[in-house]
Amino acid sequence: MTEVTGRTKVWAILADPIHHVKTPQALNAHMRERGVDGVLIPAHVGADDLAGLVSGLKAMRNLGGFIVTVPHKTAMVDLCDEVSEPARAIGAVNTVRRNADGRLVGEMLDGAGFVAGLRQGGIEPNGKSVYLAGAGGAANAIAFALAEAGVSSLIIANRTRSKGEDLKQRLEQRYPSVPVEIGTPDPSGHDIVVNATSLGLREGDPLPLDASRLSPNQVVAEIIMQPETTALLAAAKERGCRTHPGRPMLSCQLDLMADFMGMHP
Amino acid sequence: MTEVTGRTKVWAILADPIHHVKTPQALNAHMRERGVDGVLIPAHVGADDLAGLVSGLKAMRNLGGFIVTVPHKTAMVDLCDEVSEPARAIGAVNTVRRNADGRLVGEMLDGAGFVAGLRQGGIEPNGKSVYLAGAGGAANAIAFALAEAGVSSLIIANRTRSKGEDLKQRLEQRYPSVPVEIGTPDPSGHDIVVNATSLGLREGDPLPLDASRLSPNQVVAEIIMQPETTALLAAAKERGCRTHPGRPMLSCQLDLMADFMGMHP
Numbered sequence: 001m002t003e004v005t006g007r008t009k010v011w012a013i014l015a016d017p018i019h020h021v022k023t024p025q026a027l028n029a030h031m032r033e034r035g036v037d038g039v040l041i042p043a044h045v046g047a048d049d050l051a052g053l054v055s056g057l058k059a060m061r062n063l064g065g066f067i068v069t070v071p072h073k074t075a076m077v078d079l080c081d082e083v084s085e086p087a088r089a090i091g092a093v094n095t096v097r098r099n100a101d102g103r104l105v106g107e108m109l110d111g112a113g114f115v116a117g118l119r120q121g122g123i124e125p126n127g128k129s130v131y132l133a134g135a136g137g138a139a140n141a142i143a144f145a146l147a148e149a150g151v152s153s154l155i156i157a158n159r160t161r162s163k164g165e166d167l168k169q170r171l172e173q174r175y176p177s178v179p180v181e182i183g184t185p186d187p188s189g190h191d192i193v194v195n196a197t198s199l200g201l202r203e204g205d206p207l208p209l210d211a212s213r214l215s216p217n218q219v220v221a222e223i224i225m226q227p228e229t230t231a232l233l234a235a236a237k238e239r240g241c242r243t244h245p246g247r248p249m250l251s252c253q254l255d256l257m258a259d260f261m262g263m264h265p
Numbered sequence: 266m267t268e269v270t271g272r273t274k275v276w277a278i279l280a281d282p283i284h285h286v287k288t289p290q291a292l293n294a295h296m297r298e299r300g301v302d303g304v305l306i307p308a309h310v311g312a313d314d315l316a317g318l319v320s321g322l323k324a325m326r327n328l329g330g331f332i333v334t335v336p337h338k339t340a341m342v343d344l345c346d347e348v349s350e351p352a353r354a355i356g357a358v359n360t361v362r363r364n365a366d367g368r369l370v371g372e373m374l375d376g377a378g379f380v381a382g383l384r385q386g387g388i389e390p391n392g393k394s395v396y397l398a399g400a401g402g403a404a405n406a407i408a409f410a411l412a413e414a415g416v417s418s419l420i421i422a423n424r425t426r427s428k429g430e431d432l433k434q435r436l437e438q439r440y441p442s443v444p445v446e447i448g449t450p451d452p453s454g455h456d457i458v459v460n461a462t463s464l465g466l467r468e469g470d471p472l473p474l475d476a477s478r479l480s481p482n483q484v485v486a487e488i489i490m491q492p493e494t495t496a497l498l499a500a501a502k503e504r505g506c507r508t509h510p511g512r513p514m515l516s517c518q519l520d521l522m523a524d525f526m527g528m529h530p
Binding site for chain 2: 003004005006007008010013015016018022024025028039040041042044045046049050052053054056057058060061062
């Protein structure tokens with residue numbers, strides 16, 4: 001990376017644990033490629049200390065912003081001075097811009113990253129019916145981004161039905177023109193099938209949906225990056241579906257984060 | 266510098282203004298040479314916001330510590346959990362270590378850097394009589410470090426006599442065995458003559474002392490780095506004195522700072 005001087009602008013990622021994060025490497029490379037005189041550092045902070053560190057960082061005038069990850073995404077909503085409407089409805093913030101006046105503006109870019117990744121892969125969700133497995137943090141972000149992208153309908157299938165119902169209600173409030181329904185494990189009949197659960201991360205995980213009901217006209221998309229070909233994607237390929245891996249969600253999101261946090265030369 | 270990852274430890278320098286600081290370049294090079302996985306970043310913070318940022322940084326578990334410079338050295342004393350006795354007597358802290366439990370330990374290394382620089386230049390202050398021009402921040406730090414090094418006597422010459430008297434009192438309290446006197450502009454009769462004022466920084470500055478009274482058996486030392494040969498050092502050379510420039514004070518202090526803040530591999 002370029003040398004850090006007194007003129008270098010600073011960004012951070014707040015997490016606990018911190019050792020495994022890959023964002024510093026990715027966004028420092030991003031800045032190097034674009035000629036930004038900046039550095040993104042890891043900031044290891046526990047849940048009890050998050051508010052204190054964030055309040056302190058507001059005062060750091062050469063701080064451009066920070067990324068927020070596990071376990072801080074939910075708590076960060078109330079620590080921002082301003083939060084986008086979708087991020088507030090989702091109840092999570094993962095990217096914060098520090099304005100010149102010290103105000104912290106929060107946004108949730110997981111879902112926008114997923115949609116940008118789909119589009120980069122040549123899959124346009126606008127006008128399509130989408131089956132979404134999951135109603136947790138990632139599923140929330142993706143559901144709102146898909147509604148924003150103008151899907152024709154959204155089917156939410158979650159093991160715990162009440163969480164799915166809750167997500168449905170918040171979606172309908174913000175996007176009244178998008179039909180949302182609660183689904184079963186059967187994904188048949190929908191254009192795009194998305195796994196937004198963590199099932200597939202560990203070997204031996206059950207499938208997040210009934211893959212025997214998939215048919216060749218469907219697209220099956222993952223949010224899991226590792227393994228690259230999850231059991232679901234393997235089953236979908238076998239059934240003749242077009243598949244979309246988890247990686248583009250992250251790579252596209254990194255660009256969105258850099259833009260949002262003002263990583264410009 | 267080496268790539269920043271989730272495992273990289275972080276240090277900072279707190280200052281206002283920040284653009285001109287050179288510590289990031291110096292200490293990042295220091296860490297690179299020693300194989301430390303760390304990065305030192307600039308943190309631009311105003312006087313009103315110092316307490317808030319410092320309190321926030323206490324919570325950052327991968328922060329090793331920070332350097333404090335203009336205008337924060339005095340205020341930092343009360344923001345540390347623990348301050349060395351000399352730093353408290355000097356009334357300034359310029360280096361802070363963050364212990365693993367979050368406690369901030371403050372030290373003032375300007376004077377120790379000056380003494381280490383003298384020794385690096387082959388000049389041992391122990392047992393010598395020293396004439397010190399100035400009683401400001403730098404002079405305070407240097408006076409305490411010279412007393413600690415065991416000078417045989419210390420003569421303080423300052424334009425504002427009361428500031429010199431005040432420094433004398435604090436020195437005598439901590440080092441009762443070191444004779445301290447208030448001097449005149451005449452530096453004659455002392456082994457080592459030190460300029461610890463800012464006179465010489467700007468072209469046309471008056472000399473900090475009466476150079477016509479210097480004699481070849483004296484050592485004349487500067488704290489001003491730029492110009493490398495101040496008017497005082499030029500006059501001292503002309504009078505046949507051995508001279509010692511301002512640069513070693515900084516370079517030696519950087520090593521002391523790195524050690525104090527735990528910049529180890």
